[in-house]
Amino acid sequence: MSATAAYPNYSPGLQGVVAGITTISQIDVESSSLTYRGYNVHELAEHGCFEETAFLLLKGHLPTAAELDAYKKQLAADRHVPHHVWEALRQCHSEMHPMDRLKVGYSVLAALDPEYKVPATDGEANRRKADRIVAKAATLVAGSWRIANGHNPIDPDAALGTAANFLYMLDGNRPDEFMERAMDTSLTLYAEHTFNASTFACRVCVATLSDLYSGIVTGIGTLKGPLHGGANEEAMHMLISIGSADKAEAWTRNALANKEKIMGFGHREYRKSDSRAGIMGKLGKELGRMKGNTTWGDIAEVMEKVMWDEKQLFPNVDFPAAYAYYLMGIPIPLYTPIFVIARTTGWCTHMIEQLDNNRLIRPSCIYEGPAPREYVAIGSR
Ligand SMILES: CC(C)(COP(=O)(O)OP(=O)(O)OC[C@H]1O[C@@H](n2cnc3c(N)ncnc32)[C@H](O)[C@@H]1OP(=O)(O)O)[C@@H](O)C(=O)NCCC(=O)NCCS
Incomplete structure (x- = not known):
């Protein structure tokens, strides 16, 4: 039986758990x-x-x-x-x-x-x-x-x-x-x-x-x-190792087949897209045109299509931020x-x-370790 079936109150990674009230962002x-x-x-x-x-x-x-x-x-x-x-x-x-x-x-x-x-x-x-x-x-x-x-x-x-x-x-x-x-x-x-x-x-x-x-x-x-x-740095290393748009589709399909996590894709909360990635992607592509280097934007487009078609996964903001910073000449x-x-x-x-409005944050956990047992003195172990 899976952990979630055995313990209906347990949500791995606290997914969906409401842990507070905020007025800051939504x-x-x-x-x-x-x-x-x-x-x-x-x-x-x-x-x-x-x-x-x-x-x-x-x-x-x-x-x-x-x-x-x-x-x-x-x-x-x-x-x-x-x-x-x-x-x-x-x-x-x-x-x-x-x-x-x-x-x-x-x-x-x-x-x-x-x-x-x-x-x-x-x-x-x-x-x-x-x-x-x-x-x-x-x-x-x-x-x-x-x-x-x-x-x-x-x-x-x-x-x-x-x-x-x-x-x-x-x-x-x-x-x-x-x-x-x-x-x-x-x-x-x-x-x-x-x-x-x-x-x-x-x-x-x-x-x-x-x-x-x-x-x-x-x-x-x-x-x-x-x-x-840390995904933004990893995403840039990944883009560099792919190297060019013509290699991007095979690289992405291979990574997915090997069940690898593709950095800069997916999100715990969003289901269809990360709106910040759209804004950053536009900027990154504009930077590419200005600098005469559209390589990263071109690779990104191929990867985004494969990721959506295969897994319904979309880029998060870290993906375009990575190549935008790279084009700005910022060290990874x-x-x-x-x-x-x-x-x-x-x-x-x-x-x-x-x-x-403070209260100590202290969640509970499920114990799956040994049942209570007698302490054995060091000389008798
Ligand atoms: C952000 C992230 C940690 C969210 O994780 P999560 O909500 O715990 O989701 P999971 O890792 O359980 O993924 C759910 C499914 O989608 C897949 N998936 C999620 N993100 C993926 C990714 N970037 N590449 C490949 N597969 C991914 C998982 O493999 C899993 O597939 P499965 O059900 O077939 O096993 C996850 O999408 C991820 O690792 N992304 C890459 C790192 C990243 O960009 N982080 C920055 C977030 S802003």
Whole structure:
């Protein structure tokens, strides 16, 4: 008998289990749409900027022009990362993945936060901490990458927003308008996604009354896995190993026949499509045309058709994000860290929501181990 038949109350992977109430975002499975605080992510990505989405998530309403201006100035003022963090990152092993470096960075940042010792039950302090966590993310990703590659971090430019600053802090070049827009759009799409694994992990962490920084480190560790955020890096490695559109169909059919998981496809919640993938795919293909390299978009089209025909599986946002970032010249190990830059907004908002109305998260489990038995002293075993 299968586990689910034997235990009707057990849902493997917590599929379909309602684990909380939220006012932050909603997935509509029927229409495959995603809204942040009621606004469709399509509209936010098309008409707004990442900072507007960050404000919307964290403060609960769309900012006025004055509020957005003030928020951008506040982010600019908070972007600086203290030298203690860079010193800690210089001690890391050269092979350490950028996601693991980020865990080090935020762990060191925690104690440098001016409200480090303020208890997690202080909602106002949590809101101020969240702003600082979000502001420093791009600086931390770019600076830790530069350190890992033997360079000094580049200071943020107060005149640039999050997307442009990130690209600037990577190599010192200010991006053109299209590059900035593409990065900004991906950050908006990656910002929030209901009770996904890393967000839930963040909520579990702070529900013990641990602090927001610990929650962020938990979130980063959870996002790193290839079934979650790590899929964007794996998807690019896969595209590179396929190499050209004429090989894509045979490669995909072979992988499916071998029961392999194809990275960047499928989703726990959506059934027909991931609307974010449509927006990102359009951008990725446009980038390909601009750069005179449509290889990745061409491979993607073939794979998407085979995956749908064979398994009714569709690309999730990680698939087009992978080749869009590749065309932007971003090193592959930074794809999941970019996801972190965006998702610090969703994570912090969820942790604040959890702490504002907290109850320890502690599910039950089914025991299938040995029945109670006598302890045998070590000399008699
Ligand atoms: C996202 C994901 C983890 C959701 O997993 P889930 O809800 O637990 O679904 P399952 O892994 O149980 O998959 C259900 C079925 O679809 C298949 N499937 C799901 N995603 C697949 C993929 N990417 N490639 C091939 N088959 C896939 C499974 O093999 C399984 O088939 P079966 O019933 O014949 O055994 C899964 O789709 C996946 O691993 N995708 C690839 C990683 C990825 O892109 N992650 C980013 C998510 S945003």
